[in-house]
Amino acid sequence: MNAAPVFDRVYSGLKQMLRQGRRSPGARLDPAALADELAASITPVRDALYRLTGERMVDGAGEGFQVPLLTEPDLRDLYAWNLQLLLAAPRPGDLPAAQIGTGPSVLIAERAEALFAGIARLSGNCEQLAAVTALNDRLYAVRICEESWFGDCEEELAALVQAESREIRVLLGRYHRRRIAAVPELLRLRYRAHG
Missing domain, CATH: 1.20.120 (Four Helix Bundle (Hemerythrin (Met), subunit A))
Structure with missing residues (x-):
């Protein structure tokens, strides 16, 4: 399978999950667990998380990622x-x-x-x-x-x-x-x- 369609599918799935609030604010986003959930390898999941971090929909939390806490x-x-x-x-x-x-x-x-x-x-x-x-x-x-x-x-x-x-x-x-x-x-x- 072409890498671009996999990334697009993973990115869209993660973005929709975040938009709909299916993870609690502050929740850790584990790339390995998300890869299993999205039936993808960890690389496109990490790439999508980095892109979503740039869009401010995900926070980089030290070594990992989390749903932003909204004050x-x-x-x-x-x-x-x-x-x-x-x-x-x-x-x-x-x-x-x-x-x-x-x-x-x-x-x-x-x-x-x-x-x-x-x-x-x-x-x-x-x-x-x-x-x-x-x-x-x-x-x-x-x-x-x-x-x-x-x-x-x-x-x-x-x-x-x-x-x-x-x-x-x-x-x-x-x-x-x-x-x-x-x-x-x-x-x-x-x-x-x-x-």
């Missing part, structure tokens, strides 16, 4: 940075609803991810889109918790999708401030999922 200031910074990037789009709004994904099988985390990537895409700046995409990856597991903490995420995202250009900035600010205020509770939910 309250860290999570507040991630939300604030997400807002700054989205507000930097020259005209956030006018987003085709087809890009957002709807229906009972689409998680709120996926809808938020699609919405924010769509806004960044409208900027026409590939670096802005790459930064928002990376933030989406790092915030995905917490956004799963948002759905259980806030009872109205679906309505909130629908309002953002339907907003006109002049009002979306206000709604984006409200959306992010609300989450920043709930950081302690969201982290408790995130950590409780593995406690």
Whole structure:
């Protein structure tokens, strides 16, 4: 088998595992155990862990790797940075609803991810889109918790999708401030999922 497809499969599998929060924050990521779990040799697993470390989805822990520990200031910074990037789009709004994904099988985390990537895409700046995409990856597991903490995420995202250009900035600010205020509770939910 070609090495590139193996690496791609391992990298995608590890990234999805981290995005979905299937390992607790601070958990050690043992390359040998992950290689067994992913039916791959240890080399592509290590290579994928190094790449994910560069993407800040994995922490290098001395001689090994671990799931990053997310603190309250860290999570507040991630939300604030997400807002700054989205507000930097020259005209956030006018987003085709087809890009957002709807229906009972689409998680709120996926809808938020699609919405924010769509806004960044409208900027026409590939670096802005790459930064928002990376933030989406790092915030995905917490956004799963948002759905259980806030009872109205679906309505909130629908309002953002339907907003006109002049009002979306206000709604984006409200959306992010609300989450920043709930950081302690969201982290408790995130950590409780593995406690």
